Amino acid sequence: MNTEALITMVLTQGIVICFTAYFFYKVLTIKPKSEPDSFSENDDEDLDQRQ
Amino acid sequence: MSVKSESWGSRVGLILAMAGNAVGLGNFLRFPVQAVQNGGGAFIIPYLVCFLLMGIPLLYIEWASGRFGGKFGNHSTPYILDSMVKGRILKYIGVFGIFTNVAVAAYYCYIESWTMSYVYHSLAGTFEGMSQSGVAGFFDSYVDIAQSTTGIPFEAVIFYILCLLLNTYILSKGLGGIEKVAKIGMPLLILFGMILAIRGLTLGTSGASDLFPDANAWDGLNFLWTPQYSSLLDLKVWMAAAGQIFFTLSVGMGTIHCYAAYMKPKDDIALNAVSAGFMNEFVEVVLGSLIVIPIAAGYLGLDWVIENAGFGMAFQTMPYLFQQWGPLLAALAGLFWFGLLFFAGITSSLAMGTPWMGFMRDEFNWGRNKGAWSFGLLILVMGLPTVLFFKQGVFDEYDYWAGTVSLVVFAMLETILFSWIFGMKKGWAEITSGADIKVPSIYKFIIKFVTPIMLIIIFLGSLFKPLNNDWSGNISSLFSGNGWKLDNGSIIKTITHAGIREKIALATDPAVISQLEENIFYINIARFLLIGLFIFISSLVYIAFQKRRREGRATL
Numbered sequence: 001m002n003t004e005a006l007i008t009m010v011l012t013q014g015i016v017i018c019f020t021a022y023f024f025y026k027v028l029t030i031k032p033k034s035e036p037d038s039f040s041e042n043d044d045e046d047l048d049q050r051q
Numbered sequence: 052m053s054v055k056s057e058s059w060g061s062r063v064g065l066i067l068a069m070a071g072n073a074v075g076l077g078n079f080l081r082f083p084v085q086a087v088q089n090g091g092g093a094f095i096i097p098y099l100v101c102f103l104l105m106g107i108p109l110l111y112i113e114w115a116s117g118r119f120g121g122k123f124g125n126h127s128t129p130y131i132l133d134s135m136v137k138g139r140i141l142k143y144i145g146v147f148g149i150f151t152n153v154a155v156a157a158y159y160c161y162i163e164s165w166t167m168s169y170v171y172h173s174l175a176g177t178f179e180g181m182s183q184s185g186v187a188g189f190f191d192s193y194v195d196i197a198q199s200t201t202g203i204p205f206e207a208v209i210f211y212i213l214c215l216l217l218n219t220y221i222l223s224k225g226l227g228g229i230e231k232v233a234k235i236g237m238p239l240l241i242l243f244g245m246i247l248a249i250r251g252l253t254l255g256t257s258g259a260s261d262l263f264p265d266a267n268a269w270d271g272l273n274f275l276w277t278p279q280y281s282s283l284l285d286l287k288v289w290m291a292a293a294g295q296i297f298f299t300l301s302v303g304m305g306t307i308h309c310y311a312a313y314m315k316p317k318d319d320i321a322l323n324a325v326s327a328g329f330m331n332e333f334v335e336v337v338l339g340s341l342i343v344i345p346i347a348a349g350y351l352g353l354d355w356v357i358e359n360a361g362f363g364m365a366f367q368t369m370p371y372l373f374q375q376w377g378p379l380l381a382a383l384a385g386l387f388w389f390g391l392l393f394f395a396g397i398t399s400s401l402a403m404g405t406p407w408m409g410f411m412r413d414e415f416n417w418g419r420n421k422g423a424w425s426f427g428l429l430i431l432v433m434g435l436p437t438v439l440f441f442k443q444g445v446f447d448e449y450d451y452w453a454g455t456v457s458l459v460v461f462a463m464l465e466t467i468l469f470s471w472i473f474g475m476k477k478g479w480a481e482i483t484s485g486a487d488i489k490v491p492s493i494y495k496f497i498i499k500f501v502t503p504i505m506l507i508i509i510f511l512g513s514l515f516k517p518l519n520n521d522w523s524g525n526i527s528s529l530f531s532g533n534g535w536k537l538d539n540g541s542i543i544k545t546i547t548h549a550g551i552r553e554k555i556a557l558a559t560d561p562a563v564i565s566q567l568e569e570n571i572f573y574i575n576i577a578r579f580l581l582i583g584l585f586i587f588i589s590s591l592v593y594i595a596f597q598k599r600r601r602e603g604r605a606t607l
Binding site for chain 2: 001002004005006008009012013016017019020023024026027028030032033036037038039040041042
């Protein structure tokens with residue numbers, strides 16, 4: 001593989017991987033909003049908190 | 052009013068479902084081919100520019116419109132648009148958001164059924180010992196329903212119906228079913244893709260054979276990634292990049308609106324939209340570029356790839372290439388390749404079912420089961436002609452009008468509506484409401500001016516596509532007074548069957564002429580079915596409007 005192609009590939013894929021990982025990391029780590037939110041799986045947690 | 056309000060299980064589930072909706076077969080097949088045909092590594096520059104200027108804005112528009120409509124209990128585009136701007140006609144523009152999904156799902160499920168069938172054939176060792184032309188011929192026999200590759204009569208029809216039943220069953224489980232498939236399918240798709248991408252990256256010259264002594268996977272990667280900066284000045288490359296971004300994100304369909312309509316008003320859409328969008332880009336740019344082109348170049352050489360790169364490679368070439376790895380690895384590679392295509396397909400086709408189900412529930416109180424099975428029946432009626440008359444061009448006709456033109460028209464109209472009629476003030480407030488990230492304010496300008504202009508250019512580009520897709524040459528020709536020559540693939544020429552009529556004029560064999568004339572007949576039937584479907588959905592929207600009026604819920 002020539003150097004120019006290698007740099008283009010690594011740079012492009014690196015940028016895409018970094019942004020994908022960054023945004024998904026934010027999704028996973030940002031504190032959920034208070035109920036009622038859009039998601040049903042954490043509804044029990046909310047009930048537990050109220051009790 | 053809804054029979055029972057549905058909701059997403061978790062935020063990750065929603066993002067995976069949205070990403071699954073966007074990730075399709077095109078990520079692995081269309082993107083690398085477009086890159087090869089449009090300047091290799093330099094294609095990525097217009098591609099990423101279009102992603103920032105058109106892709107992300109469209110994602111914001113659709114997520115925001117969907118969540119806004121959801122506040123009023125609307126989960127499909129006819130009444131989502133109606134809730135945004137009062138006007139009798141707007142709900143009929145929203146018909147595109149159901150029509151496109153039904154029409155695309157009709158033929159898309161057929162491609163999905165090929166992947167199911169090819170997983171079976173890969174594991175059963177059907178391709179063992181087959182030559183390259185044998186594998187290509189196998190596909191031709193498969194789609195010719197009169198022939199059977201397994202001994203099962205009407206195999207293609209049976210796999211199609213099985214695929215449709217599977218989709219319908221999952222849809223009948225509601226958003227929970229879709230979310231479960233996305234949570235299993237997306238990680239598996241990425242895992243399978245990574246395994247094959249590592250193989251593509253490490254193949255090097257080991258695939259060279261006596262038949263193709265110059266074959267080298269590095270040549271494929273070099274060609275794909277070496278920038279040809281001169282191509283940046285070619286308008287064709289920019290049009291191709293804009294088209295690729297448009298189709299890869301599944302915008303202009305109505306599915307994103309529908310998924311987002313199940314969100315609560317205060318929940319984030321800004322971060323969710325870019326997260327799902329970048330996940331699609333990861334699958335496309337990282338995985339999609341490292342599988343088909345390097346593996347094909349590694350065994351067949353770069354010249355073959357340049358000449359033959361296209362959608363058909365997935366089914367007509369890849370099984371042959373996998374055979375070069377020995378029986379066990381060939382079976383596994385077939386499982387991974389067609390498995391990832393299957394997951395890419397099913398996460399998209401499930402999304403296509405939700406606008407219809409949402410509409411029928413909102414307007415006619417249909418439950419999940421009734422909604423899902425009626426969707427399955429509608430797809431069967433619309434889809435069987437694509438299976439039975441595949442070779443007569445019905446499949447391609449659906450793909451052209453529903454899978455290409457309809458998307459562009461709807462995206463253009465909804466963007467103008469959002470930016471100019473709903474208004475950027477309300478639109479921006481909707482995009483940033485509950486946002487977990489700061490959306491750069493430059494996007495206010497981009498959404499209002501740049502994105503609509505880009506979409507209008509794409510639409511006009513499809514309407515008046517220049518001869519041989521030579522944009523620069525035709526623009527020079529126009530300004531030098533020599534006129535604008537239309538390509539047979541332009542919307543205007545396609546309507547009149549110009550391409551087929553040209554072939555008929557050139558043909559001398561009566562059998563070929565009769566075959567081409569027969570194709571025109573079947574293509575006209577396909578158009579009749581598509582128009583009929585559009586009228587049918589418009590009628591349902593009208594009936595729903597009358598019902599809303601009687602119930603005092605109509606907006607105008």
